[in-house]
Amino acid sequence: MLKQLLVCSLSALLLAGCTAEETGPKKVIKPTELPLTLKFVESKEPEDAFVNSATYVMTGQTDRPLYLTGIEYFASGKQKIWFSETIKPGQYDGKSLKLSQQSDRAKGYRSYRYELEDTMNEWSEESNDLKKFLMTGVEFQNQSFHASEYDLLMLEKSTVHESMMGRSLAAIDSPAGIKLKKGEHAFTISLSTKSFGTPSARTL
Numbered sequence: 001m002l003k004q005l006l007v008c009s010l011s012a013l014l015l016a017g018c019t020a021e022e023t024g025p026k027k028v029i030k031p032t033e034l035p036l037t038l039k040f041v042e043s044k045e046p047e048d049a050f051v052n053s054a055t056y057v058m059t060g061q062t063d064r065p066l067y068l069t070g071i072e073y074f075a076s077g078k079q080k081i082w083f084s085e086t087i088k089p090g091q092y093d094g095k096s097l098k099l100s101q102q103s104d105r106a107k108g109y110r111s112y113r114y115e116l117e118d119t120m121n122e123w124s125e126e127s128n129d130l131k132k133f134l135m136t137g138v139e140f141q142n143q144s145f146h147a148s149e150y151d152l153l154m155l156e157k158s159t160v161h162e163s164m165m166g167r168s169l170a171a172i173d174s175p176a177g178i179k180l181k182k183g184e185h186a187f188t189i190s191l192s193t194k195s196f197g198t199p200s201a202r203t204l
Contacts, residue, residue: 034059034060034061035060035061035062035146035147036058036059036060036061036062036066036092036146036147037058037059037060037144037145037146037147038056038057038058038097038144038145038147038151038191039056039057039058039059039144040054040055040056040140040141040142040143040144041054041055041056041057041096050102050103050104051100051101051102052100052101052102052138052140053098053099053100053101053140054098054099054140054141054142054153054154055096055097055098055099056096056097056098056099056141056153057094057095057096058092058093058094058095058096058097059092059093059094060091060092060093060146061089061090061091061092061093062087062089062090062092062147063089064089064193065086065087065088065089065193066086066087066147066191066192066193067084067085067086067087067191067192067193067194067195067196068083068084068085068086068087068097068114068189068190068191069081069083069084069085069188069189069190069191069192069195069196070082070083070084070112070123070187070188070189071175071187071188071190071196072185072186072187073175073178073180073185073186073187073188074180074185075180075181075182075183075184075185081196082112082123082187083112083121083123084195084196085114085121086195087116087191095116095117096115096116096117097114097115097116098114098115098116099112099113099114099140099153099154099189100112100113100114100115101113101138101154101156101187103130103136103156105130105131105133105134105136106131107126107131108126108127108128108129108130108131109124109125109126109130110124110125110130111123111124111125112124112187112189114189132160133158133159133160134159134160134161134162135158135159135161135162135163135164136156136157136158137156137157137158137164138154138155138156139154139155139156139168139169140153140154140169141153141154141169147191147193148193149192149193149194150173150174150175150190150192150193150194151190151191151192152169152172152173152188152189152190153189153190153191154169154187154188154189155168155169155172155186155187155188156186156187156188157180157184157185157186158184158185158186159181159183159184160183160184161183161184164184166179166180166181166184167179175188175190175196
């Protein structure tokens with residue numbers, strides 16, 4: 001009789017354990033979250049010979065703010081922040097980011113613009129000092145990439161000399177990599193997780 005009671009008690013405990021396991025909270029498996037990726041799209045020939053542009057199609061998402069920043073660098077080591085726009089966390093599948101650069105040395109004019117979906121902002125300058133530059137070269141990031149701590153999207157270099165040397169966009173992985181000689185200056189547009197200046201109140 002004692003043996004029978006022990007077997008019954010053990011069976012009851014096992015049954016209770018199974019019941020508790022079934023009624024307990026179930027683990028929710030979240031779908032894989034893809035990092036934000038920007039794919040370069042070859043731009044068509046611009047109608048205006050003074051305009052350079054590049055378009056990137058975005059996929060995935062970012063869980064932290066990103067900063068689209070335009071900075072001018074001088075040979076003296078000084079910097080001028082033209083803009084710092086905040087891209088808020090979220091899903092960006094299928095959205096596109098377009099960057100444009102325009103310069104006209106004869107008129108002493110230059111401008112920089114970005115477009116993200118229905119948002120467009122442009123910054124420009126007209127100055128006699130810009131007429132002094134003899135050469136201006138522009139590079140855009142032409143490879144797909146995952147958004148990281150610092151991604152250089154555009155590099156513009158100008159010089160008052162008849163030739164210009166220096167590192168290409170692909171060789172620069174931080175602002176410290178921008179080296180200039182006397183008579184040169186550079187302008188960059190970058191995407192980063194760090195703000196290099198006070199972001200505007202407007203978010204994309």
